[in-house]
Amino acid sequence: MTDLAPLSFDRLADRLRELHVRTQETPLFNPVFQLAHDISRTLEAGDVSLEDVAQLVGELEAESLGARAERLRCLVTPDAAASRLDGFCSDSGSFEDFAAYWANPQLHVVFTAHPTFLxxxxxxxxxxxAASTGRTIEAADGTRTAITLDYEHGEAMQALAHAQNARDRLVSSLLSCAAKKWPDRWRELEPLPFRFASWVGYDMDGRTDIKWYTSIRFRLAEKAERLGRYADSLAAIDAGHGLVGKLRAAQTHTERSAADFAGDLGKPADLSAAANRLTAGDPDKLLSLAPVIAQLEEEAAGADGDEAVALKTLAAAMRADGLGMGNIHFRVNAKQLHNAIRTRIENGEELDIGSQGALGALRDLLAEAKPLSANFASLAIESSTAVRQFLAMAQILKHVDADAPIRMLVAECEQPATVLSALYFARLFGIEDKVDVSPLFETESALEHGGRFLDALLAEEDYRAYARKRGRVAIQTGFSDAGRFVGQIPASLAIERLQGRLAEAMAANGLTDVAALVFNTHGEGMGRGAHPASFKDRLEWPLSPWARRRFARAGIRIEPEASFQGGDGYLFFSTPELALATLSEIAERAPATGDLEAPADAFYRRTDLSLDFYRAIKDHQQEHLESRTYSRAITAFGLGLLNTTGSRVSRRQSDINADREMSLRQIRAIPHNAILQQLGYPVNIIAGIGSAAESNYEDIAELLRESPRGRQIMRLVRASNALASIKTVAAYGELFNSAYWASRPYRGTEDHLARACETLAEYLIQDDRNGVFRRLASRLRVDALKLHRLFDLVPDEEPHPEREGVRRTIGVLQSLRLALMQHMFLKVVSVPVFSRANDISRTDVLEMVFTLRVDEALAQLRRAYPTSFPQKSDFAMDEGGEYPRGAGEGYDAIRTNYIDPIEQAHGLSLRISTAIANLFGAHG
Structure with a gap:
C-alpha cells in the first residue's frame, strides 16, 4: 500500500506523476482513479482523517484563488492603466477627429446576474x-452568503459604481489633455466613452420570482443611489453649489418612494398608497437631468482649469447614465409576446406567428395603434407578463426617468412578427421613442435562419421608421444555448455570419444612417463565450474584426455591447484599480472601430475550407448532444458537483423527473458548462475540432496557421485542452464499477470494508453509469487523437509551460474528490437499515448520495436516526409511571460514525469544485 500520510500536495503530485508513467505500459490504466484509490485506502485505514483532507483542500483552495487573481491581473494589467490614459489624447489627430471618436461609446457594458456567484x-x-496589487493570497474567508436577488443587485450596483468612477477618470484625463492641446475648443467636447446597463431585477426570461413592483423598487433605489453620487461629485467641486441641495432633495424623495415599493404590494390599498405618493406632483421630484446638464456645461464654459474639467466630467456622467446607475434591460421570452399579441388579433389563437397573415395583421395593428394612458393599477391587474413589462417601462419613463432609453430583450426570437409585436405594445403605451426592441439569437434555429429574419424585419416600413426614430437597430447574440447545443466555436462563427448579414440588411434597406447596436452576452467562462487567452481575444471573439469591417465598409456606426456576468464578470470591476484597468484596456482595443486597411483574412476567403470545417464541428457537437451517452454522463450526478451560484434556478421549471431521466434541456447553460469543467473536459469547446480536420489535415492546418481568426480559434482550443483530462472523465465512471467494489477488499487488504464493498458491488451491478462514462471517454479519446495530429501541424504560437503545473493541481483535486465520494458511498451503505418512512426508502437514500443530492439524503437519515427524544422529565404529570426506565438514547453513534462524515466529505467536495473552477478561470 502506498504511504500517502501525512497528506501533502507535493506527495500527491509526485504520486500522480509516477502513475502517469504507468500509462505507457498499460494504456487503459487510469492514474487519476488510482490516486483516488490510494487516498481512499489511506483515509479508510484511519492513517489520515477528514480534517487532514480539509487542511490540504484549504491550501489548494488558496492556491486556486491566487491563480485566478493572477489570471485576472494578466488580462487587464492594472499597472499599465495610467499610461494607457495618457496615450489616448497624445496619439490623437485633429480636434474634429478626437471629438467625433470619443463622442460615442467604445462599448456598452452590461452587468448581468447569471448564476456565477461562485x-x-x-x-x-x-x-x-491580489489582482489589483499583485500580493499573494494566504487565506480567504470561505463563508458563503445566501445568493438572493437583492444580493445580486447589490453586487451589480457596487460594480457599476466602480465602473462609473473609472469612466470619470478616463473622461477627466481626456478633457485635461484636450485643454492643453486645444485651449480654445476643448469645452466643445462631450465625451461618452462608455455606457453602462444592468438587467438585474428586470430579466423575466425563465423566472417567475420577480414581481413587477420589484423592478420598480430596484429602479427607484438605483435612481436614489445615482442622485447621491452626483451630489457627492458636485459637492467635491463646490460644496456650496446650488444644485447640490436640489440633487439631495431629489435623492431623499426617491428614497421614500423606493421604500414604499419595497414591501408586498399585493393588496390594492398598499399599492394605491405607494403609487399615489410616487405619481404626485412634488418640487423635489426630478424626472430629467437635461436642465442640470445644461447648467453645468454653462458654468464649465466660464470656469478655469480643473474646475471646468470637473464640471464637464460630471455632465458627461449624467449624459451617460441619466437618473439611474445605468440603463436597464428588461427581458421576456418570445412566447410571452406571442401569447399577448394573439389576444389583439381576431382568431389570433389559431394564427401562425411566422406566417404572412400574422405580418399583415400586425401591420394593421401598428397602423391603428393609438397611445393609451396607464397607471399602476393597470400594472396590478395585467395578467400577461409581456404586457406587464411594457406597462412597467411606461411608468418608469413617466415617473422615474423621462430621458434614459430602455432595452427590451426578446429571448428565442425567431420571427419578424415577434419584434413587430413588441413594437406594437411600445406604441400602444406611448414609449416607442424610448424603447429599443432587441431580438436575441442563440438557438440553432435562430442562428441558422437569422439572416432571413433580419432581411424580412428590416424590409418592414414600420420597423425602418422606428429604427430611424431610435437612431439604431439593436440585436442580441448569446452564447448560452448556442454554446451548449451548437458548440462554442460553431456558435461564434454562426454569430459572426449573422452580424455580417445585419450589416448587409441595413445597407440593403437604406439604414446606413442609424447605428447597429450589437449586444453579445458572452460570459466569463471559456465554456460560455469569453476567450481566455487575452483581453484582445475576449473582445474580438464575439465581435470579430471581420464583422466590424463589414459595418465600416457599409458606413454604419457600430455600438458594441458586452455583458459581464455575475460574480465572475463583476471581478473586473471589484476594485477601483481593476475597473480603471478594465475600461482603459477596452478603450485601447477600440472595439467600436473597424480597420479597413487590414489585409483580408484567409478564413473568410477560403470558405470552401472554413465552412466545411465549421459544419463538421457543429455536426460532431450535435452528435454528442443528441447522444443518450453524453446526456446520461453529464447528468450522472445531477447538479451535485456544483455550489449554488445564483438566485435563478439551475434546473428549468419543468424538471420534476428523477435524475436518471434528466434531459440536458432541463439544465441551464451555465450549470451545464460548469459540470463539464468539474468532470474534467470542456466538450463543447474541444470536441469535433480534430475530427473536422480529419479529411484534409494539411489544408485545414495551413488555413488555421495563416488566418488570424483561425489562430484565435486554436488559442481557445489549446487553452481548454491544456486543462482537460479524458482520464478524469473515465475515473468518474469507475465509481459505479461493480467489479471495482467487489475486488477492493480482495485478499484481505481491507477486511473492515468487506461488507460495505459487497453491498456497493451488488447494488451497482445494474447501474449504467460505468458503461456510460467509458463510452463517452472512448469517443472523446478518438477525437483527441485527431486533434493532436492537427496540433502537430499548427504550432503553439504562445506556449504556456505553467499550464502543466495547473493541470497537475487539477488532477490532485479530482483524485481527492473521487476519494471523498468513495468515502460517502462507503458510509451511506454502512448505515443500519431503517424502515420506509414518508415514501422514502433506504434505496432512495443510497441513490440520493450516488447522485450527490446529499443534503436531501442527510435530511432523511437524520429523520430516521434522531439524536434527541422527549424525556419524561419534560412533562409535569400528576399520575406516576414507571415505564420507561432510564433516560432513553438517541442515535449519536450513527450520527458521528456515518451521517456527519458524509456531510463533511460533501462540503469538502464542493470546496474542491470551487478550486477547480478557479483554475479554469470562471464558473461555467
Whole structure:
C-alpha cells in the first residue's frame, strides 16, 4: 500500500506523476482513479482523517484563488492603466477627429446576474485585492452568503459604481489633455466613452420570482443611489453649489418612494398608497437631468482649469447614465409576446406567428395603434407578463426617468412578427421613442435562419421608421444555448455570419444612417463565450474584426455591447484599480472601430475550407448532444458537483423527473458548462475540432496557421485542452464499477470494508453509469487523437509551460474528490437499515448520495436516526409511571460514525469544485 500520510500536495503530485508513467505500459490504466484509490485506502485505514483532507483542500483552495487573481491581473494589467490614459489624447489627430471618436461609446457594458456567484464575499475580496496589487493570497474567508436577488443587485450596483468612477477618470484625463492641446475648443467636447446597463431585477426570461413592483423598487433605489453620487461629485467641486441641495432633495424623495415599493404590494390599498405618493406632483421630484446638464456645461464654459474639467466630467456622467446607475434591460421570452399579441388579433389563437397573415395583421395593428394612458393599477391587474413589462417601462419613463432609453430583450426570437409585436405594445403605451426592441439569437434555429429574419424585419416600413426614430437597430447574440447545443466555436462563427448579414440588411434597406447596436452576452467562462487567452481575444471573439469591417465598409456606426456576468464578470470591476484597468484596456482595443486597411483574412476567403470545417464541428457537437451517452454522463450526478451560484434556478421549471431521466434541456447553460469543467473536459469547446480536420489535415492546418481568426480559434482550443483530462472523465465512471467494489477488499487488504464493498458491488451491478462514462471517454479519446495530429501541424504560437503545473493541481483535486465520494458511498451503505418512512426508502437514500443530492439524503437519515427524544422529565404529570426506565438514547453513534462524515466529505467536495473552477478561470 502506498504511504500517502501525512497528506501533502507535493506527495500527491509526485504520486500522480509516477502513475502517469504507468500509462505507457498499460494504456487503459487510469492514474487519476488510482490516486483516488490510494487516498481512499489511506483515509479508510484511519492513517489520515477528514480534517487532514480539509487542511490540504484549504491550501489548494488558496492556491486556486491566487491563480485566478493572477489570471485576472494578466488580462487587464492594472499597472499599465495610467499610461494607457495618457496615450489616448497624445496619439490623437485633429480636434474634429478626437471629438467625433470619443463622442460615442467604445462599448456598452452590461452587468448581468447569471448564476456565477461562485466565490464567497471573502474570497471575492481576496482575489480582487491580489489582482489589483499583485500580493499573494494566504487565506480567504470561505463563508458563503445566501445568493438572493437583492444580493445580486447589490453586487451589480457596487460594480457599476466602480465602473462609473473609472469612466470619470478616463473622461477627466481626456478633457485635461484636450485643454492643453486645444485651449480654445476643448469645452466643445462631450465625451461618452462608455455606457453602462444592468438587467438585474428586470430579466423575466425563465423566472417567475420577480414581481413587477420589484423592478420598480430596484429602479427607484438605483435612481436614489445615482442622485447621491452626483451630489457627492458636485459637492467635491463646490460644496456650496446650488444644485447640490436640489440633487439631495431629489435623492431623499426617491428614497421614500423606493421604500414604499419595497414591501408586498399585493393588496390594492398598499399599492394605491405607494403609487399615489410616487405619481404626485412634488418640487423635489426630478424626472430629467437635461436642465442640470445644461447648467453645468454653462458654468464649465466660464470656469478655469480643473474646475471646468470637473464640471464637464460630471455632465458627461449624467449624459451617460441619466437618473439611474445605468440603463436597464428588461427581458421576456418570445412566447410571452406571442401569447399577448394573439389576444389583439381576431382568431389570433389559431394564427401562425411566422406566417404572412400574422405580418399583415400586425401591420394593421401598428397602423391603428393609438397611445393609451396607464397607471399602476393597470400594472396590478395585467395578467400577461409581456404586457406587464411594457406597462412597467411606461411608468418608469413617466415617473422615474423621462430621458434614459430602455432595452427590451426578446429571448428565442425567431420571427419578424415577434419584434413587430413588441413594437406594437411600445406604441400602444406611448414609449416607442424610448424603447429599443432587441431580438436575441442563440438557438440553432435562430442562428441558422437569422439572416432571413433580419432581411424580412428590416424590409418592414414600420420597423425602418422606428429604427430611424431610435437612431439604431439593436440585436442580441448569446452564447448560452448556442454554446451548449451548437458548440462554442460553431456558435461564434454562426454569430459572426449573422452580424455580417445585419450589416448587409441595413445597407440593403437604406439604414446606413442609424447605428447597429450589437449586444453579445458572452460570459466569463471559456465554456460560455469569453476567450481566455487575452483581453484582445475576449473582445474580438464575439465581435470579430471581420464583422466590424463589414459595418465600416457599409458606413454604419457600430455600438458594441458586452455583458459581464455575475460574480465572475463583476471581478473586473471589484476594485477601483481593476475597473480603471478594465475600461482603459477596452478603450485601447477600440472595439467600436473597424480597420479597413487590414489585409483580408484567409478564413473568410477560403470558405470552401472554413465552412466545411465549421459544419463538421457543429455536426460532431450535435452528435454528442443528441447522444443518450453524453446526456446520461453529464447528468450522472445531477447538479451535485456544483455550489449554488445564483438566485435563478439551475434546473428549468419543468424538471420534476428523477435524475436518471434528466434531459440536458432541463439544465441551464451555465450549470451545464460548469459540470463539464468539474468532470474534467470542456466538450463543447474541444470536441469535433480534430475530427473536422480529419479529411484534409494539411489544408485545414495551413488555413488555421495563416488566418488570424483561425489562430484565435486554436488559442481557445489549446487553452481548454491544456486543462482537460479524458482520464478524469473515465475515473468518474469507475465509481459505479461493480467489479471495482467487489475486488477492493480482495485478499484481505481491507477486511473492515468487506461488507460495505459487497453491498456497493451488488447494488451497482445494474447501474449504467460505468458503461456510460467509458463510452463517452472512448469517443472523446478518438477525437483527441485527431486533434493532436492537427496540433502537430499548427504550432503553439504562445506556449504556456505553467499550464502543466495547473493541470497537475487539477488532477490532485479530482483524485481527492473521487476519494471523498468513495468515502460517502462507503458510509451511506454502512448505515443500519431503517424502515420506509414518508415514501422514502433506504434505496432512495443510497441513490440520493450516488447522485450527490446529499443534503436531501442527510435530511432523511437524520429523520430516521434522531439524536434527541422527549424525556419524561419534560412533562409535569400528576399520575406516576414507571415505564420507561432510564433516560432513553438517541442515535449519536450513527450520527458521528456515518451521517456527519458524509456531510463533511460533501462540503469538502464542493470546496474542491470551487478550486477547480478557479483554475479554469470562471464558473461555467
Amino acid at each position: 466565490l464567497s464575499p471573502g474570497q471575492t475580496r481576496a482575489v480582487a485585492q
